[in-house]
Every structure is written in C-alpha cells, then in structure tokens.
Amino acid sequence: MPSQIVSLVVNGERREFIAVPGATLLASLRESLGLTAAKRGCAQGACGTCTVLVDGRPEVACLVAVETVAGREVRTLEGVAAGGELDEVQSAFVDCFATQCGFCTAGMIMVAEALLERDPDPSEEDVVEAISGNVCRCTGYRPIVIAILEAARRRRAKSPQEEAVAR
Amino acid sequence: MTDRLAPTYRLAPIDTSTFADERAAAGTGVDGGGDFTVIGSVVQRSDARGHVTGRTEFFEDVAPARLAHLKMHRSDRHHARILDVDLSEALAVPGVLRILTHADIPNNLYTPLKLIGVGPDDEPILAVDKVRYLGEPICAVVAETEAAALEGAARVRVAYEDLPPVFDVEEALKEGAPLVNEYHGQNHFIYEGHHCRRIRFGDVEAAFARADHVFEWRYQSAPIEQAPAETTGCVVVPQADGRLRIHSDTQACFFTLDNTALILETPFNKLRIVGGTVGGGFGGKVDVVVEPVACVAAMATDRPVKxxxxxxxxxxxxxxxxxxxxxxxxxxxxxxxxIGRKVTLYVDAGAYARHTPYGTTKAAAHLPGPYSIPNVWADCHCVFTNRTPSSAMRGFGVTIADFALESQMDRIARALDLDPLRLRLLNAYRDGDLKAHRKVAEGTALVEVIQKAAEMAGHELPEAYRRMSSTTREGL
Known part of the structure; x- marks a missing residue:
C-alpha cells in the first residue's frame, strides 16, 4: 500500500502532508505537522491525552486513521489561544491550579472546549461526564472540574458584552 | 441531575482564607505584608502557561532529523538460562539498522545506587547468560521506523533452558530455594554483614511475657505501578563535538547522567541531560533504564535515537x-x-536491587511507627525473587509499613474496645523520648495533629486527652 497525500483543515488552515499507510491522526499532527500539544499517553484510546476536536467533536487521535478524516476540520490546543491570549478555559485552568505535570492538560482542555461549545452552562455532573475518558495521574480531578465550571462562568459573563460590541 | 452524583458532591474552589487567622497572628503573608513570605498567598505555577497552551516541551516533543527508533526484545520467561540468541531474521527486516546485545555495552553490569556506595553491581543492561524476570531486556533493535524496530524485535529468536522460578519472599529465603541473582549469592541483600536491617531495643520477649495481651497479625501488599500519563523514555542526539545530548523524562537528571557515564565508561562531561519536564513520575522514573542503551545505540549508528x-x-x-x-x-x-513490638518485614525487590535496599532501610527507620514503645525488635529483609524489579514510589518503604502499623493500632483498639485515637495519644512519641534507633525524638507533633483531627471530625476526646502535649509526658 503506498503512502498518500492527506489534506486536513487544522486550526483553520489547510495542511497537506504525506501519510504512510496506517498513520494515525496523532502521529500526523505530531510528526508531519509539528503540532505536539496532543500527547501519546497510551496509544490505545484509554487515557485521553491525545484528544483533539474533529468537526467539533472530541476524538482520541491515537485511534483515528488519518485518511478517514481527510478534508475535515481538526482543532488542537495550539489553535485555542488566539493571538497568544489565553481563552476562558485556559485561564481558568491556570487560576484554579488544574495543571500539575501538564501531560493530560491538552486533552482535558479540548474536551472542555467541546463541552462548553455544546452547553455553555454545564452542571458539575456534565463536566465529570465530559472528562470521564481523560486520565489525570497527578492533580486529581477536583481542580479540573472546578476550572471547567469556572471557565463556563467566565465565558457566560463575557458573552453579552461581546455580543453588544458585535452589534 | 443524576442520582449517582447527587447532592453531597458539590465542589467548591479551595478556600485560601482557611488559615487567615494564623497568618494574621504571625504577621506574615499577603495580609501581614511580609515581602519574603508566600505562605497563605496564591502563587501561580511557573509552568502552568506552558501546559495550557501546549508549549511545554516534553522529551518526546523533540524531533531531530534522521531519528532512529529503538525497541527491546524482552524475556518471555521468568527465570531461564539463555542458550542462544539468533539475530539473523531480525537483521533481515527492512529498515533495521543495528541490534545491540550485552557485548555492545561498555560496562554492562551496574546498580543505580553505586553512586552512594551501595553494591554489588547486580544487573545487566542487556541480559548475558540468564534472564531473571519476565520482560528482562535481551537485545535492542534500532531501526529507521518504529514499525521496523518492533518487527525486528519480534523476530529475534532466543533459545532458553527454563530454571525454577521463585515468586514469594518467604519461599525465596527457604533453604534450597532457586538462586535468583548470582551477583548477590543468596536471595537477600546483605547489610554490613547482616542478613537484614535490624532493630534491637530493650527486650521484647520479656515484654510479651508480662503483657496483658499479645496481638499478632500479618499484612501483605501487592506491587503498585506508578502509571504516569507519559511513559518512560528518552531521545538521544549525538552532537557535532562528540557529546551526547539526552532528552529524558527522568525524575533524576544528575543521577541518570552519572550512572549513564559509568555504564558508557565515558567522562561525565561527554553527556548532557535535558530534562526536568516529567509527565508524571511518582518514583517510577528514578531508575536508569532507557538512557544508557539509547546512548549506545546513538553512538553505534551516529544518529539520534528514541x-x-x-x-x-x-x-x-x-x-x-x-x-x-x-x-x-x-x-x-x-x-x-x-510495651513491646516485634516486626518481621519482607520487601520484594524482584530480580535486582535497584532502589529496594534503600527502601528496606527506610522501612526499618520508620519502625515502630510514631510511638514510644520501650521494647522493639525488627528484622527487615530485602528479598530477591523472579518478579519485576521494584524501586521507588512515593514514600516507598514507609507507606506500606504505615498501612500495617496503623491497621495494627486500629485492630488493637477494636480488640480492647478502646477509642482508636485515645490509643494513639496514649502511645504517641513525645519530644525527648529515645526512639528504637537510639535517636532522641524532637519536633514531634503527633499529639497535636490527632487532637486537631479529632476536633475537625467532631470526635469527642476527654479533657485529659485534650490537655496532652508533644512536649511533655505529663498526663500519661
């Protein structure tokens, strides 16, 4: 089976690269595109450290054969901080001490982004459910859940103003 | 709202005002205005911004050009003699660059604690004539791609002659048990001529003879994997000046550098470790297990190796x-x-010493727990078996001993129908007490900690117990 050229829209930009047969989305992001925020924790879909958004949905990139998502929209943590400014989820993770070693952080934040996109006012149970596929071995889940709830609050507080400006 | 996470599970951010009174009383902290204290104030982690933006560089995020990949062929036996290693099929796999065996390692035999004078060297980097645990590395396949390295490793053929294994610490110490590690010569570590780490304080047998009750129980723990989110690994990059740059997730950069230099028989200044960013360690990344062989592979191929x-x-x-x-x-x-405590403790080192002789010493140092007991006898054995070598993990030597000691205290309290906190207050060490190791206890705070815990938990203590102090034996 020959290698093939795959095209993805990554963080809003069209990217083309050569993928060897069986290349995963994770390997493509990390090795072909130099986007290393998504991590390889288990390479078997069990830990969530490689989570990215495909068309807005969280996916474990280590289990996705890259050719199956050709042409689709992929969002990674690198695409979250617009112009170096932290977004509400990122700043809440910093302020609520929701990081320790940092290895699960990218996956946690991407899951949170997808959740808040879908539901701007999630309950604690919704947050727990959303991160249930992501393993953290240091901090424990409590500060992470708090950070995501805090991010939702900050985003809701910000939205009316932004809308006013836009109008 | 779902039932399974119903009402009691409401989270609130950590309340940093908890100790405001203490801070104010001390005249320090953000409210007290001291410039050089951070206690009680909120200080942001310096690495948090890197973590939330994905810019923190972990070792596997470096991608040097011409990177080669190393995969290990490992023992599929618990205990066996190696009769033959056939590399021909593996070498024929397209993309395989080189296969390292023990003969390629300059100083193949080591033990990590030799840096602090612990011996003997007891572990090969790559197995020589024998394997002592399931998964022991035998040869290292270096290839153009990870897939080729994996296939090469799978095609190494090893002929074994099985030897009887031993998996139980007490079985291993019996006469006639299979000898696990020839470098030690017996199935236990020797401490300055003694078969174990010992404590002898007072006369426990006399204490048993005059005690109202004698309680004896057995405690057992299983091995516990640290399971960090990021697995153990390194990327070694040969430099133009002949040095090796080692990107590693080790928890112990300098310890790794020194051990690797000894194994490579190279001056320390030929190596440079880039580390300090660890995707979870918990003690599991203290051993020196990936860097030496990756360095040899990088030197042998003159390419970066992961x-x-x-x-x-x-x-x-x-x-x-x-x-x-x-x-x-x-x-x-x-x-x-x-009035007397006798402890017989066995630590399963697995097939090699690693950090377990030290962990066993820590266990001995921790006995008989934070209690003043006038008669103490302890034998703490560091035992070799055909199990995975054990090593460091958060409070190793101490945590399991505490589980046993505090379970013992609870069981005694239950057997005598006593309040478990009062039992502990009665026996807690006080400043000035001579501990079983002939060291005088100082700065003990167990009494106050128990009193505070009781108060916070709403556990009533009689006045006499509330008046106890770590600084005096009054009221005992």
Whole structure:
C-alpha cells in the first residue's frame, strides 16, 4: 500500500502532508505537522491525552486513521489561544491550579472546549461526564472540574458584552 | 441531575482564607505584608502557561532529523538460562539498522545506587547468560521506523533452558530455594554483614511475657505501578563535538547522567541531560533504564535515537512499588499501653536491587511507627525473587509499613474496645523520648495533629486527652 497525500483543515488552515499507510491522526499532527500539544499517553484510546476536536467533536487521535478524516476540520490546543491570549478555559485552568505535570492538560482542555461549545452552562455532573475518558495521574480531578465550571462562568459573563460590541 | 452524583458532591474552589487567622497572628503573608513570605498567598505555577497552551516541551516533543527508533526484545520467561540468541531474521527486516546485545555495552553490569556506595553491581543492561524476570531486556533493535524496530524485535529468536522460578519472599529465603541473582549469592541483600536491617531495643520477649495481651497479625501488599500519563523514555542526539545530548523524562537528571557515564565508561562531561519536564513520575522514573542503551545505540549508528516504553512495557517492566509482607506482634497492657513490638518485614525487590535496599532501610527507620514503645525488635529483609524489579514510589518503604502499623493500632483498639485515637495519644512519641534507633525524638507533633483531627471530625476526646502535649509526658 503506498503512502498518500492527506489534506486536513487544522486550526483553520489547510495542511497537506504525506501519510504512510496506517498513520494515525496523532502521529500526523505530531510528526508531519509539528503540532505536539496532543500527547501519546497510551496509544490505545484509554487515557485521553491525545484528544483533539474533529468537526467539533472530541476524538482520541491515537485511534483515528488519518485518511478517514481527510478534508475535515481538526482543532488542537495550539489553535485555542488566539493571538497568544489565553481563552476562558485556559485561564481558568491556570487560576484554579488544574495543571500539575501538564501531560493530560491538552486533552482535558479540548474536551472542555467541546463541552462548553455544546452547553455553555454545564452542571458539575456534565463536566465529570465530559472528562470521564481523560486520565489525570497527578492533580486529581477536583481542580479540573472546578476550572471547567469556572471557565463556563467566565465565558457566560463575557458573552453579552461581546455580543453588544458585535452589534 | 443524576442520582449517582447527587447532592453531597458539590465542589467548591479551595478556600485560601482557611488559615487567615494564623497568618494574621504571625504577621506574615499577603495580609501581614511580609515581602519574603508566600505562605497563605496564591502563587501561580511557573509552568502552568506552558501546559495550557501546549508549549511545554516534553522529551518526546523533540524531533531531530534522521531519528532512529529503538525497541527491546524482552524475556518471555521468568527465570531461564539463555542458550542462544539468533539475530539473523531480525537483521533481515527492512529498515533495521543495528541490534545491540550485552557485548555492545561498555560496562554492562551496574546498580543505580553505586553512586552512594551501595553494591554489588547486580544487573545487566542487556541480559548475558540468564534472564531473571519476565520482560528482562535481551537485545535492542534500532531501526529507521518504529514499525521496523518492533518487527525486528519480534523476530529475534532466543533459545532458553527454563530454571525454577521463585515468586514469594518467604519461599525465596527457604533453604534450597532457586538462586535468583548470582551477583548477590543468596536471595537477600546483605547489610554490613547482616542478613537484614535490624532493630534491637530493650527486650521484647520479656515484654510479651508480662503483657496483658499479645496481638499478632500479618499484612501483605501487592506491587503498585506508578502509571504516569507519559511513559518512560528518552531521545538521544549525538552532537557535532562528540557529546551526547539526552532528552529524558527522568525524575533524576544528575543521577541518570552519572550512572549513564559509568555504564558508557565515558567522562561525565561527554553527556548532557535535558530534562526536568516529567509527565508524571511518582518514583517510577528514578531508575536508569532507557538512557544508557539509547546512548549506545546513538553512538553505534551516529544518529539520534528514541527509546520510549509503550504502555504495556510501562505496566509490565517499569519498576513498581515493592510488594511487602509484614508481621507485627505487640505486647499490650489492659489500658492500651504498648510495651513491646516485634516486626518481621519482607520487601520484594524482584530480580535486582535497584532502589529496594534503600527502601528496606527506610522501612526499618520508620519502625515502630510514631510511638514510644520501650521494647522493639525488627528484622527487615530485602528479598530477591523472579518478579519485576521494584524501586521507588512515593514514600516507598514507609507507606506500606504505615498501612500495617496503623491497621495494627486500629485492630488493637477494636480488640480492647478502646477509642482508636485515645490509643494513639496514649502511645504517641513525645519530644525527648529515645526512639528504637537510639535517636532522641524532637519536633514531634503527633499529639497535636490527632487532637486537631479529632476536633475537625467532631470526635469527642476527654479533657485529659485534650490537655496532652508533644512536649511533655505529663498526663500519661
């Protein structure tokens, strides 16, 4: 089976690269595109450290054969901080001490982004459910859940103003 | 709202005002205005911004050009003689660059604690004539791609002659047990001529003879894998000046550098470690297991080499917290005073010493717990078996001993129908007490900690117990 050229829209930009047969989305992001925020924790879909958004949905990139998502929209943590400014989820993770070693952080934040996109006012149970596929071995889940709830609050507080400006 | 996470599970951010009174009383902290204190104030982690933007660079995020990949062929036996290693099929795999065996390692035999004078060297980097645990590395396949390295490793053929294994610490110490590690010559570590780490303080047998009660129980723990989110690994990059740059997730940069230099028989200044960013360690990344062989591979191929455990290797061969078996026999008076404690403790080192001789010493140093007991006898054995070598993990040597000691205290309290906190207050060490190791206890705070915990938990203590102090034996 020959290698093939795959095209993805990554963080809003069209990217083309050569993928060897069986290349995963994770390997493509990390090795072909130099986007290393998504991590390889288990390479078997069990830990969530490689989570990215495909068309807005969280996916474990280590289990996705890259050719199956050709042409689709992929969002990674690198695409979250617009112009170096932290977004509400990122700043809440910093302020609520929701990081320790940092290895699960990218996956946690991407899951949170997808959740808040879908539901701007999630309950604690919704947050727990959303991160249930992501393993953290240091901090424990409590500060992470708090950070995501805090991010939702900050985003809701910000939205009316932004809308006013836009109008 | 779902039932399973119903009402009691409401989270609130950590309340930093908890100790405001203490801070104010001390005249320090943000409210007190001291410039050089951070206690009680909120200080942001310096690495948090890197973590939330994905810019923190972990070792596996470096991608040097011409990177080669290393995969290990590992023992599929617990204990066996190696009769033959056939590399021909593996070498024929397209993309395989080189296969390293023990003959390629300059100083193949090591033990990590030799840096602090612990010996003997007892572990090969790559197996020589024998394997002593399931998953022991035998040869290292270096290839153009990870897939080629994996296939090469799978095509190494090893002929074994099985030897009887031993998996139980007490079985291993019996006469006639299979000898696990020839470099030690017996199935236990020798401490300055003694078969174990010992404590002899007072006369426990006399205490048992005059005690109102004697309680003896057995405690056992399983090995515990640290399971960090990021697996153990490194990327070694040969430099133009002949040095090797090692990107590693080790928890112990300098310790790794020194051990690797000894194994490579190279001056320390030929190596440079880039580290300090660790995707979870918990003690599991203290051993020096990936860097030396990756360095040899980089030198042999003159290419950057990555050697990183996959998740299965992390679970199977990275060294866990040791399994321990602990027997505690106590001489106890009717009022709850413990007058004698005898402990026989076995730590399962697995096939090689690694950090377990030290962990066993820590266990001995921790006995008989934070209690003043006038008669103490302890034998703490560091035992070799054909299990995965154990090593460091958060408070190793101490955590399992505490599980046993505090379980013992609770069981004594239950057996004598005593309040478990009062039993502890009665026996807690005080400043000035001579401990079993002939060291005078100072700065003890157990009494106050128990009193505060009781108060916070709403556990009533009688006035006499509330008046107790760590600084005096009054009221005992």
């Amino acid at each position: 050697f990183v455990y996959d998740r299965a290797e992390e679970m199977q061969v990275s060294s866990p917290r040791a399994a321990e078996r602990i027997y505690i026999k106590d001489a106890v008076m009717a009022d709850g005073r413990i």
